[in-house]
Amino acid sequence: DVKVTQSSRYLVKRTGEKVFLECVQDMDHENMxxxxxxxxxxxRLIYFSYDVKMKEKGDIPEGYSVSRxxxxxxxxxxxxxxxxxTSMYLCASxxxxxxxxxxxxxxxxxxxxxxx
Amino acid sequence: xxTVTQSQPEMSVQEAETVTLSCTYDTSENNYYLFWYxxxxxxxxxxxIRQEAYKQQNATENRFSVNFxxxxxxxxxxxxxxxxxxxxxxxxxxxxxxxAQKLVFGQGTRLTINP
Numbered sequence: 187d188v189k190v191t192q193s194s195r196y197l198v199k200r201t202g203e204k205v206f207l208e209c210v211q212d213m214d215h216e217n218m219x220x221x222x223x224x225x226x227x228x229x230r231l232i233y234f235s236y237d238v239k240m241k242e243k244g245d246i247p248e249g250y251s252v253s254r255x256x257x258x259x260x261x262x263x264x265x266x267x268x269x270x271x272t273s274m275y276l277c278a279s280x281x282x283x284x285x286x287x288x289x290x291x292x293x294x295x296x297x298x299x300x301x302x
Numbered sequence: 303x304x305t306v307t308q309s310q311p312e313m314s315v316q317e318a319e320t321v322t323l324s325c326t327y328d329t330s331e332n333n334y335y336l337f338w339y340x341x342x343x344x345x346x347x348x349x350x351i352r353q354e355a356y357k358q359q360n361a362t363e364n365r366f367s368v369n370f371x372x373x374x375x376x377x378x379x380x381x382x383x384x385x386x387x388x389x390x391x392x393x394x395x396x397x398x399x400x401x402a403q404k405l406v407f408g409q410g411t412r413l414t415i416n417p
Binding site for chain 1: 347352354405406
């Protein structure tokens with residue numbers, strides 16, 4: 187079974203803290219994604235990576251950065267957490283595959299982050 | 303840019319009834335994929351069903367089926383013989399097969415199946 191794990195289910199941080207959310211996948215996937223989930227807004231893409239040390243901005247990258255030093259691990263970084271970053275964060279991964287062919291995204295269980 | 307719209311924030315039906323969740327999308331592409339994901343209280347996103355835009359036949363997975371209207375850019379999910387375990391958030395999503403294959407999600411519909 188494909189497994190995508192996230193370092194914490196629940197996390198509480200203070201405003202201004204540096205926050206690391208970790209995601210690890212065990213299927214040798216090239217692509218990894220970070221989404222943010224908010225009520226009434228669905229999931230929105232923050233950043234994604236299609237290879238080690240490669241990253242691209244998604245739809246809402248402001249206030250976030252990412253790191254991918256190893257193929258299996260993709261980290262989301264909040265340099266200085268703010269209350270408006272209180273949210274559910276979901277990681278996903280997929281094969282890159284052949285352009286035009288479908289590659290399923292597999293999701294982690296999510297981290298619910300509260301910034302006080 | 304693609305957009306996905308789910309206009310039903312919440313729905314509630316009785317067990318064993320049939321329920322239809324609506325989804326519309328906007329794209330200028332001709333080839334793409336559409337999905338319905340289920341997110342139960344455990345928060346684990348589960349792929350329910352997938353539709354390729356180039357296929358005219360509507361996808362079916364057991365009790366789940368879709369009504370794909372490409373010209374109208376509509377993609378609804380029908381759940382037949384609903385069960386208590388179908389209670390979840392349901393998200394409609396779009397994917398272009400080119401590039402990094404990012405998912406674009408709708409706002410979600412919270413479905414409750416009542417006993």
